[in-house]
Amino acid sequence: MKRALALVTFLALAALAQGALKVGVVVSATGPAASLGIPERNTFLLIQEMLDRQGGVAGRKVEFVILDDASDTTQAVRSTRRLVEEGAVAIVGTATTPASLGMIPVVAEAKVPMISLAAGKEIIHPVDAQRFWVFKTPQTEELMARAIVADMVARGVKRVGYIGFNDAYGEGWARYFEAELKAKGLQLVVSERYNRTDTSVTGQALRLIARRPDAILIGASGTPAVLPQRTLKERGYRGLIYQTHGVANPDFLRVGGKDVEGTLLPAGPILVAEQLPSTFPPKRVALDYIQRYEAKYGIGSYSTFGAHAWDTWLILRPALERALKKADPDKDLAAFRAALRDEIEATKGVVGTHGVFTFTKEDHLGLRFEDAAVMVRVENGRWKLERVFR
């Protein structure tokens, strides 16, 4: 129903407003990834409101056409195809890695630039003929793994254990984590797996504890990440426990309670925006975004995922302005899309909420971990900034 409404509005506006720039947005507003997709959609609605007040970009109206993919890859691909056929100059989305990977061939064939909101490194690496058109704003697991290992090195950790999901997320983390450990000379002494739906991880916990690692990383996301941590605590593990940035949401704190006190995790700087040192570049941008988002949606409602969406606009807007000088979308849409892609790739030093973006031909993520990740500790049920890597 919502999709039909969006389509009708889209066509009506298209008939009325020639010269408007259409930006296609695909997000998971429903389904398992809804906790990522809803704040992203809200952010784009916020931006649309801002643009309507300001009169658009370089005198042209900008329209975000937002489609829901229901956290389903097939739906995401279909939505992308439709947006592209209806003349979108760029595509933004989606929040999950498998769906984003599915969208890549569609945008590559149609030669439309795409900025993804998902974490997986495979989305932008290596930059081949298809990924030529694809960029992304969220940090990769590899980047966050580097932050975790840097923190471990700083604390003098030597032996490390790992327990993660038995799926693409956990396996991806295991791979990047192990590679980074090897590069920095630490030893992975035990590696276990468990399922999201498991109700007990006693066996795995006992195995982990028997090997006596100094620190354990839990490669999980959401509230299922509480289970191994609680089991380890109950079975008497006294070392450091790290979590991934997949737990950076209030539900984790709610379900974990006292069991997750003292957890260390890497996070995008916006999670602890007020606590950042004033010399940290994303601080001002992050606080500005939080203030705008909360003004529309309520205090405490912002999320780090919505911030990724904000970052895409911080990159897209100047790129649109530069591309409009080089080409006219009304006369030659294909040339404009290509020019826009070039201008996105030319992004240098754009300060976002999650870091400072500088794209190159080989690097379509453009973040360095010193600017894009901070170590956060859970203290009294709140996020407390622990370490900055700059």
Place this chain on the structure above:
Amino acid sequence: MDATILGLLLLDGVQNGVIYGLLALAMVLVFAVTRVILVPIGELMMFAPLSFVWLQGGKLPGTLWLALALGALWALLERGRGRGLPLVGGAGLLLLFLLARGSPALAYLAALLLVVYLGVATYRVFFQPMRAASPEGEHRGATVLALLIMAVGLHVAYQGLGLVFFGPEQFRPDPLLQGEVVVGLTWQGALVLAFALLSAAALYLFFRRSLFGKALLAAAENRLGARLCGIRPEEAGMVAFAIAGLMAALSGLLLAPLINAAYFMGFMLGLKAFVAAILGGLVSYPVAFFGAVLVGLFESFTSFYASAYKEALVFLLLVPALFYQSLRAKGVEE
């Protein structure tokens, strides 16, 4: 592997196994009486603690509206006096829920009764029409396979609704009893064990000793014969689903403080309980219960030795079990 680890693994295995045992008992009961393999039992199990958490927060859970909607359909399907039960039950449930917001004891009762009502309504609306869809004289309606497919469809529907009603994350209600009996076993865990053993004993006595229990079994064996003896097969089915709903709800409420309840967690528990029920040939209660404990122990040890393959190995247990059952079977059950 030393004595402490061995002890902890055994305890963990028994605790998990007992959960599977409770669900396996309910599944065997439902199958024995109605020939339905109750795949959505996991969802029913999770609806209870999740509805409880919602009531504690002063909100009415979406499961209430689901139950009332099914109750309305149930009332439509009945004629005359038969309408009384769903309508009165539905009205009473709504009243109870309105009163129970914020009160833990009433909320517990409300969540329990909700799942029982939902279970009975599910049977009446979805399964009973299928079973009755046969001409006079035939003693069975839809085949077991058709009922199974309906059950799987309901599982998918209920799980999806669970996501809509309760969201993707887990919830943790407070345990009834705090503290540990001994290292590795909390009082809440001991309560679950006690409940499981009591349920197993109660079901055994019910079906072996009581007239009503025997009547239930008779209704499953031969509908026409049972009707001739004055036993109503429809009533038998509703009672079976009510008991299964009660067991699922109680297990869910007792377990939720230990495992954190979420909309998706019931399915895996139900599936492993199904493995255990198969070990008992979907007929025998004691074998299903002890089979479940065995599954729990097996799972505990495989998660210690080979955690990445734990699921695969546990479900591989189905192969020898089915093999053995098929060799033992005398006739051809549909």
